Amino acid sequence: MDNNPFSSDWMAGWNTLQRKMWEDWSEVTQSSWTNAWQTESPMSFFRDGMNRWPNPFAAPTQTPEAMAMRHAMGSMEEFMRMGREVFKVFQGMSDSGNVTQEWTSQLDKAIQQAKAMFAQGSQAMFGNLGNMGGMGGMGGMGKMGNMEEMTAFMSRPMKAWTEFLGSNPAFSNDTMRSLLAGGQATEEALSRFLSMPGLGLNREKQEKVQEGMRLSMEYRKAFEEFQKLMNDSSKRALDLLHRKLLEMGAEGKSMQTMRDLYVLWVDCNEEANAATVTSKEFNEINSRMMNAMMRVRRNMAESMDDSLAAVNLPTRRELDSAHRQISTLRRRIGNLEDTIRELQGKDASAEINTLRDDMEKLGVRRLREELTALKLQVEEALTAPADGGAESADKLAIKKTVRIGNAKPQPAATAPAQKGE
Amino acid sequence: MFPFAINPEKAVEELARFNQKLAAGVKTFTEVGHIESGISPKEAVYREDKVTLYHYAPRVENPHRVPILVVYALVNRPYMTDLQEDRSMIRGLLDEGMDVYLIDWGYPDASDRYLNLDDYINGYIKRCVDFIRDRHDIYRVNVLGICQGGAFSLCFSALHPDRVRNLVTMVTPVDFHTPDNLLSQWVRNLDIDLLVDTMGNIPGDLLNVTFLSMNPYRLTGQKYLDMVDLLDDKVKLKNFLRMEKWIFDSPDQAGEAFRQFIKDFFQKNGLIKGSIRIGEQRVDLANITMPVLNVYATKDHLVPPDASKALKQYVGSTDYQEVAFNGGHIGVYVSGRSQKEIPPAIANWLKERG
Known part of the structure; x- marks a missing residue:
């Protein structure tokens, strides 16, 4: 194999090796492991996670081992892909015959091309997303099935890298432009429909449908706003990468491994993401999108309820009502049980005990012990043989007091003290 | 200078080595065995609805006379406090002679959608505390609240100071509006x-995505690439998988409790303003007169240190101490270093106070 990193020979050899790795893997996975990750997008866990919760029929079935292995496979795939794409770009530089002098302009060109994809407005990276999200989120959370591209972008910087380099025709700018054009036309048609007044028997139904469409349009706008924000973040990540590579070049530093490049790219994305998600703008835009999406979902749920009620099936409203009553009953039972318990006197001594505990903490026990010791000394002094064994009434009184104050033989007095600890 | 000194032979070797590790990892995966949820022996001693109160088997002959009740957050599973033998806060407390109880909130479903904070604090927590009081014939227990469970513990201690002997809070948010509180900003x-009203219960996965969004590239990509380096070590891999299981084991949140927590705590910052009402009672942190130990993490990105340290100026206790752990929100109870530092600090502090 030629040792020139940008030669065709080297790339062919590298590709062959890579292909063999995947073939080996296919064999391994088919023979000894579930093929879940093999058939799906390897890093699709993020999408799966988001898909699961709005889907009432889905359930988490994967073990941590299977999930983690899938993720590792995904990482490997991206790692490999990164290598291929990076070398593809550098091969182009190499073919020009002057790597050392032209690399900065080639790099600048590649970065600018990648940024241009974001500047086109949107869905080059995010695709025709329904959304995804979280409260701090990376988007909305309505139509989860179409969020794969965005998820991939988030979770796979290397996929993003390859797409920046225009390697994926599925996300060409032409595709995006047509989608956007279609969206605008649809919006105009919807606006006309929404301006129609409702009439007759179906007036209410028509108004509900119109309301739902209006909410959907609002959500679409909010989501596009969010997309633009995240696109800007991605562009900042590219600028960072660009800057850091140039700095390395200027300082005479260089990356020694593919892993170094991967980590640098992740760092750039994280840095750009951190700046974005801590901004006031993000909070406002993300919240606007989430709120808009919730309005759409609520409208959908209400429509579904109406349909269910029409065929005499239980509705969400009815279930909510039942659940509310269950909670109220549970609460009442709990309170009644607490009341019964208190009436049974289990807590009757709580206040006294609390006071006793406070006294204990103030050192009363130590004082009591000292007092007991003093009394014992007095008693010993009084019972000393010097008086010839005759006891006065006063001495007897002191003895009695000492017995009461002596904690050792008095279980009635010691029990609360122990409880107080 | 061209900033890539990636020798082709070396690069192929690097990728091949990576691939070999991953391939070998399949074998390790098959050998790693069941991933446990908690390692310390424990017994369920009280159940109510989906809530279970566990009592951990003491590890000393005569454990400390006042039991400690661990109140964990609703958003994740409490076995994080007992992840593995050398990374278990529970184990550490047991080794220090503590008698430990823990509330497991379970997995709320649609029938729990109307559970509110009154149910959790004046209901479940109070009844668990009362159970322990009866069982041990004591009238005050020690309480250890973690994260959101710490906020709950503060509310409980303020509402029922006669039931709490000493209060320990760990990585607990108190002032929700510190400038560096990203979660608070996101929900504002x-x-x-x-x-x-739309979702009912709030899906745990939604919260997971929210947390992952703070470092999406590292947590969903780089972490798994790094994992490949562990694949030749069964013990390390199992430890990784324990954490992985915990991260994605996120119960749904009861809708009403979530509503109240986000609105009153996060949005209105009601804990320090004294505006939170649990049931019929107002939560006034000045009612917390028992000794307080506040443990926070200096690199906590979920509950920034200032959000925790605010507690000092609002509690009524004259016996207030802080422990600063040099680590993050999770590391404070799972890192090997925390195992050596935190349980002894808590146990000694409790022992000093009887």
Whole structure:
């Protein structure tokens, strides 16, 4: 194999090796492991996670081992892909015959091309997303099935890298432009429909449908706003990468491994993401999108309820009502049980005990012990043989007091003290 | 200078080595065995609805006379406090002679959608505390609240100071509006009523994505690439998988409790303003007169240190101490270093106070 990193020979050899790795893997996975990750997008866990919760029929079935292995496979795939794409770009530089002098302009060109994809407005990276999200989120959370591209972008910087380099025709700018054009036309048609007044028997139904469409349009706008924000973040990540590579070049530093490049790219994305998600703008835009999406979902749920009620099936409203009553009953039972318990006197001594505990903490026990010791000394002094064994009434009184104050033989007095600890 | 000194032979070797590790990892995966949820022996001693109170088997002959009740957050599973033998806060407390109880909130479903904070604090926590009081014939227990469970513990201690002997809070948010509180900023403009009315219970996965969004590239990509380096070590891999299981084991949140927590705590910052009402009672942190130990993490990105340290100026206790752990929100109870530092610090502090 030629040792020139940008030669065709080297790339062919590298590709062959890579292909063999995947073939080996296919064999391994088919023979000894579930093929879940093999058939799906390897890093699709993020999408799966988001898909699961709005889907009432889905359930988490994967073990941590299977999930983690899938993720590792995904990482490997991206790692490999990164290598291929990076070398593809550098091969182009190499073919020009002057790597050392032209690399900065080639790099600048590649970065600018990648940024241009974001500047086109949107869905080059995010695709025709329904959304995804979280409260701090990376988007909305309505139509989860179409969020794969965005998820991939988030979770796979290397996929993003390859797409920046225009390697994926599925996300060409032409595709995006047509989608956007279609969206605008649809919006105009919807606006006309929404301006129609409702009439007759179906007036209410028509108004509900119109309301739902209006909410959907609002959500679409909010989501596009969010997309633009995240696109800007991605562009900042590219600028960072660009800057850091140039700095390395200027300082005479260089990356020694593919892993170094991967980590640098992740760092750039994280840095750009951190700046974005801590901004006031993000909070406002993300919240606007989430709120808009919730309005759409609520409208959908209400429509579904109406349909269910029409065929005499239980509705969400009815279930909510039942659940509310269950909670109220549970609460009442709990309170009644607490009341019964208190009436049974289990807590009757709580206040006294609390006071006793406070006294204990103030050192009363130590004082009591000292007092007991003093009394014992007095008693010993009084019972000393010097008086010839005759006891006065006063001495007897002191003895009695000492017995009461002596904690050792008095279980009635010691029990609360122990409880107080 | 061209900033890539990636020798082709070396690069192929690097990728091949990576691939070999991953391939070998399949074998390790098959050998790693069941991933446990908690390692210390424990017994369920009280159940109510989906809530279970566990009592851990003491590890000393005569454990400390006042039991400690661990109140964990609702958003994740409490076995994080007992992840593995050398990374278990529970184990550490047991080794220090503590008698440990823990509330497991379970997995709320649709029938729990109307559980509110009154149910959790004046209901479940209070009844668990009362159970322990009866069982041990004591009238005050020690309480250890973690994260959201710490906020709950503060409310409980303020409402029932006669039931709490000493209060320990760990990575607990108190002032929710510190400038560096990202979670608080994210929910500030959300229409929580709309969210809960629409979703009912809030899906755990939604919260997971929210947390992952703080470091999406590292947590969903780089972490797994790094994992490949562990694949030749069964013990390390199992430890990784334990954490992985915990991260994605996120119960749904009961809708009403979530609504109240986000609105009153996050949006209105009611804990320090004294505006939170649990049931019929107002939560006044000045009612917390028992000794307080506040443990926070200096690199906590979820509950920034200032959000925790605010507690000092609001509690009524004259016996207030802080422990600063040099680590993050999770590391404070799972890192090997925390195992050596935190349980002894808590146990000694408790022992000093009887």
